[in-house]
Amino acid sequence: xxxxxxxxxxxxxxxxxxxxxxxxxxxxxxxxxxxxxxxxxxxxxxxxxxxxxxxxxxxxxxxxxxxxxxxxxxxxxxxxxxxxxxxxxxxxxxxxxxxxxxxxxxxxxxxxxxxxxxxxxxxxxxxxxxxxxxxxxxxxxxxxxxxxxxxxxxxxxxxxxxxxxxxxxxxxxxxxxxxxxxxxxxxxxxxxxxxxxxxxxxxxxxxxxxxxxxxxxxxxxxxxxxxxxxxxxxxxxxxxxxxxxxxxxxxxxxxxxxxxxxx
Amino acid sequence: xxxxxxxxxxxxxxxxxxxxxxxxxxxxxxxxxxxxxxxxxxxxxxxxxxxxxxxxxxxxxxxxxxxxxxxxxxxxxxxxxxxxxxxxxxxxxxxxxxxxxxxxxxxxxxxxxxxxxxxxxxxxxxxxxxxxxxxxxxxxxxxxxxxxxxxxxxxxxxxxxxxxxxxxxxxxxxxxxxxxxxxxxxxxxxxxxxxxxxxxxxxxxxxxxxxxxxxxxxxxxxxxxxxxxxxxxxxxxxxxxxxxxxxxxxxxxxxxxxxxxxxxxxxxxxxxxxxxxxxxxxxxxxxxxxxxxxxxxxxxxxxxxxxxxxxxxxxxxxxxxxxxxxxxxxxxxxxxxxxxxxxxxxxxxxxxxxxxxxxxxxxxxxxxxxxxxxxxxxxxxxxxxxxxxxxxxxxxxxxxxxxxxxxxxxxxxxxxxxxxxxxxxxxxxxxxxxxxxxxxxxxxxxxxxxxxxxxxxxxxxxxxxxxxxxxxxxxxxxxxxxxxxxxxxxxxxxxxxxxxxxxxxxxxxxxxxxxxxxxxxxxxxxxxxxxxxxxxxxxxxxxxxxxxxxxxxxxxxxxxxxxxxxxxxxxxxxxxxxxx
Numbered sequence: 027x028x029x030x031x032x033x034x035x036x037x038x039x040x041x042x043x044x045x046x047x048x049x050x051x052x053x054x055x056x057x058x059x060x061x062x063x064x065x066x067x068x069x070x071x072x073x074x075x076x077x078x079x080x081x082x083x084x085x086x087x088x089x090x091x092x093x094x095x096x097x098x099x100x101x102x103x104x105x106x107x108x109x110x111x112x113x114x115x116x117x118x119x120x121x122x123x124x125x126x127x128x129x130x131x132x133x134x135x136x137x138x139x140x141x142x143x144x145x146x147x148x149x150x151x152x153x154x155x156x157x158x159x160x161x162x163x164x165x166x167x168x169x170x171x172x173x174x175x176x177x178x179x180x181x182x183x184x185x186x187x188x189x190x191x192x193x194x195x196x197x198x199x200x201x202x203x204x205x206x207x208x209x210x211x212x213x214x215x216x217x218x219x220x221x222x223x224x225x226x227x228x229x230x231x232x233x234x235x236x237x238x239x240x241x242x243x244x245x246x247x248x249x250x251x252x253x254x255x256x257x258x259x260x261x262x263x264x265x266x267x268x269x270x271x272x273x274x275x276x277x278x279x280x281x282x283x284x285x286x287x288x289x
Numbered sequence: 290x291x292x293x294x295x296x297x298x299x300x301x302x303x304x305x306x307x308x309x310x311x312x313x314x315x316x317x318x319x320x321x322x323x324x325x326x327x328x329x330x331x332x333x334x335x336x337x338x339x340x341x342x343x344x345x346x347x348x349x350x351x352x353x354x355x356x357x358x359x360x361x362x363x364x365x366x367x368x369x370x371x372x373x374x375x376x377x378x379x380x381x382x383x384x385x386x387x388x389x390x391x392x393x394x395x396x397x398x399x400x401x402x403x404x405x406x407x408x409x410x411x412x413x414x415x416x417x418x419x420x421x422x423x424x425x426x427x428x429x430x431x432x433x434x435x436x437x438x439x440x441x442x443x444x445x446x447x448x449x450x451x452x453x454x455x456x457x458x459x460x461x462x463x464x465x466x467x468x469x470x471x472x473x474x475x476x477x478x479x480x481x482x483x484x485x486x487x488x489x490x491x492x493x494x495x496x497x498x499x500x501x502x503x504x505x506x507x508x509x510x511x512x513x514x515x516x517x518x519x520x521x522x523x524x525x526x527x528x529x530x531x532x533x534x535x536x537x538x539x540x541x542x543x544x545x546x547x548x549x550x551x552x553x554x555x556x557x558x559x560x561x562x563x564x565x566x567x568x569x570x571x572x573x574x575x576x577x578x579x580x581x582x583x584x585x586x587x588x589x590x591x592x593x594x595x596x597x598x599x600x601x602x603x604x605x606x607x608x609x610x611x612x613x614x615x616x617x618x619x620x621x622x623x624x625x626x627x628x629x630x631x632x633x634x635x636x637x638x639x640x641x642x643x644x645x646x647x648x649x650x651x652x653x654x655x656x657x658x659x660x661x662x663x664x665x666x667x668x669x670x671x672x673x674x675x676x677x678x679x680x681x682x683x684x685x686x687x688x689x690x691x692x693x694x695x696x697x698x699x700x701x702x703x704x705x706x707x708x709x710x711x712x713x714x715x716x717x718x719x720x721x722x723x724x725x726x727x728x729x730x731x732x733x734x735x736x737x738x739x740x741x742x743x744x745x746x747x748x749x750x751x752x753x754x755x756x757x758x759x760x761x762x763x764x765x766x767x768x769x770x771x772x773x774x775x776x777x778x779x780x781x782x783x784x785x786x787x788x789x790x791x792x793x794x795x796x797x798x799x800x801x802x803x804x805x806x807x808x809x810x811x812x813x814x815x816x817x818x819x820x821x822x823x824x825x826x827x828x829x830x831x832x833x834x835x836x837x838x839x840x841x842x843x844x845x846x847x848x849x850x851x852x853x854x855x856x857x858x859x860x861x862x863x864x865x866x867x868x869x
Contacts, residue, residue, distance in 0.1 A: 141305035
């Protein structure tokens with residue numbers, strides 16, 4: 027006679043699932059063994075909040091397939107590849123639920139799929155895919171575009187400054203960030219003092235962002251105007267005659283270039 | 290609606306995102322991702338050690354396990370960067386020793402490392418595994434002794450091309466007898482003898498040793514001993530490859546190579562004695578990498594070797610290979626991806642070797658997977674370059690070094706503009722290019738228009754005017770590193786493209802036409818750049834704005850001007866131009 031385990035999702039829906047399928051989930055397995063729950067409708071195992079009926083169905087499909095012993099690695103791989111062909115929202119639901127059920131292989135599979143979805147995209151594209159609001163900078167488009175245009179290897183610094191100096195609206199200096207400490211097995215010191223990350227601004231990062239414009243995207247003239255503009259207050263100790271000469275040369279140059287460049 | 294993920298799940302997802310580019314993008318998505326990403330980041334690459342300070346890096350990324358830093362500009366390899374320039378690893382290692390107790394890997398390139406720093410590394414990081422010192426200097430075998438003695442879990446010790454003060458060959462003996470974890474050991478740059486018995490014992494007790502690069506002083510007669518102890522080797526660098534006339538050496542060597550079924554890469558080969566070459570023929574069919582750049586053997590002998598290596602992917606060789614050897618390469622090695630041909634004698638105007646552009650053309654024709662080329666030669670033609678470009682649009686790295694500056698097309702006596710123009714036009718994924726020969730501003734126009742994926746460009750003795758530099762700076766969207774020597778490029782182009790410099794890692798200009806006045810303006814306009822002027826001769830008058838600077842190094846940074854410069858280097862300061 028087939029055995030069933032009774033499961034209850036947070037919306038109150040109770041269903042029965044084949045025992046071997048349900049027991050594939052470590053969390054359910056533990057509940058059954060430790061508390062003897064799940065044997066009848068009245069004693070259904072209450073599943074974690076993140077497991078809604080739809081995603082439970084998906085997870086049970088996964089368990090139903092994989093709990094069969096005889097399958098080859100190739101079969102399992104093919105199933106897995108098809109299984110994660112889901113949209114971003116479904117993947118997120120799935121990974122959250124699998125995580126709360128402690129179904130590690132499914133968490134890994136879904137993590138990998140989500141990572142593939144992220145890789146190669148721009149920040150804006152990622153936000154769109156996962157419906158994430160950008161709370162990093164005040165001046166969303168211009169700021170990001172400039173920051174993302176920059177190369178990245180030693181550019182962590184620019185990302186640092188990119189969001190710290192949001193257009194004159196500095197994050198409140200006393201806004202404490204609880205430094206979330208991930209419990210790392212190799213972590214030697216579990217007690218960390220609160221550090222206010224955003225409070226520490228680099229002195230150099232404060233003003234440059236607004237001045238950086240990506241050269242190739244600009245017309246020559248506007249760049250040159252930028253260079254030769256009267257607003258620069260650093261020119262004091264420069265020989266004015268030389269500066270004027272340089273300005274003129276540059277203007278000449280720009281004109282020559284424009285005529286050459288217009289092909 | 291937000292598809293939210295619990296923190297530990299997000300962390301797990303991020304562990305699958307490995308490329309630096311993706312990780313940086315991830316940190317720009319939103320605050321919680323920024324926070325999570327910085328906690329999860331395990332590997333950092335800093336392409337210019339002065340672009341950021343150790344404390345900034347540490348503050349942002351508290352849980353790093355692997356750090357890679359680069360110091361001196363690339364032109365240091367050509368002795369253009371003066372002694373004492375900088376690139377000191379000291380402060381980095383000191384700060385990391387306090388902040389990253391779990392650091393496992395340090396990779397440094399073109400940096401100055403002291404014995405004190407090596408000792409600090411050896412005692413600060415309990416799980417230290419990988420030390421790569423590439424083209425570094427400033428340390429001695431004493432520092433290596435400390436590493437050997439204290440790093441219980443060391444997997445990789447790679448000193449490639451570093452300058453090491455060889456005080457004693459006994460540093461190897463400092464590896465304790467209980468130490469068995471080494472997987473890769475590269476000591477090919479060391480000058481003096483190492484204690485062979487210590488080496489032998491080390492190899493004998495290291496079952497995971499896959500890469501072993503010996504230095505020149507390890508005699509050929511002892512090589513077979515080592516090979517018998519390590520038949521699992523994948524990469525081997527021999528010592529001197531000669532041994533007088535000893536038939537027993539030959540036969541034992543040959544037998545030892547027969548026993549090494551895993552060898553895929555060979556290097557070393559100093560002082561080659563031809564009679565010993567066939568000893569390693571048994572591994573040729575499996576070879577994917579062969580570095581013969583120290584072997585002064587002639588073309589027929591080189592040809593005999595490479596025609597037995599059908600799986601060769603990477604070949605480094607001297608120009609002794611000549612066109613005939615390259616023709617053979619084109620026929621035999623269909624999987625070749627990278628070719629480097631080094632000059633045997635830079636100064637002989639009429640070299641004895643018959644290496645011309647034809648050799649490269651053959652290889653470009655026969656080796657369809659060829660992606661990366663470094664080629665030193667004496668003559669080139671536009672038609673050859675055009676042929677190469679059309680043959681190999683999949684080239685990603687093309688470095689041509691025609692030895693005599695400003696050499697024109699030897700057939701037409703024209704500049705090589707259209708030849709290089711063809712290269713950038715056809716090779717759409719080209720990310721690295723070195724120019725040589727007679728070149729006018731036109732070549733730069735082609736580069737600016739076509740080389741959209743170019744990451745690094747090296748220019749010497751080329752161009753007519755500022756227009757050349759302007760084309761490059763305004764056209765090459767992806768350009769990150771630009772190094773220029775002896776070109777008539779000056780203020781106008783530089784100042785017309787200041788914004789571009791902030792998107793690049795660095796710019797080097799030496800013996801060009803940049804004035805100190807322009808450097809001042811540049812520095813004032815772009816506070817996020819360090820504009821460093823090098824004046825070794827002491828002839829620069831900083832008050833005379835029209836005075837030309839000898840060498841200029843400009844790079845973006847958030848660490849401000851550096852304080853470790855010698856007296857002849859100044860950082861142009863926003864407020865004044867006094868020496869710092």
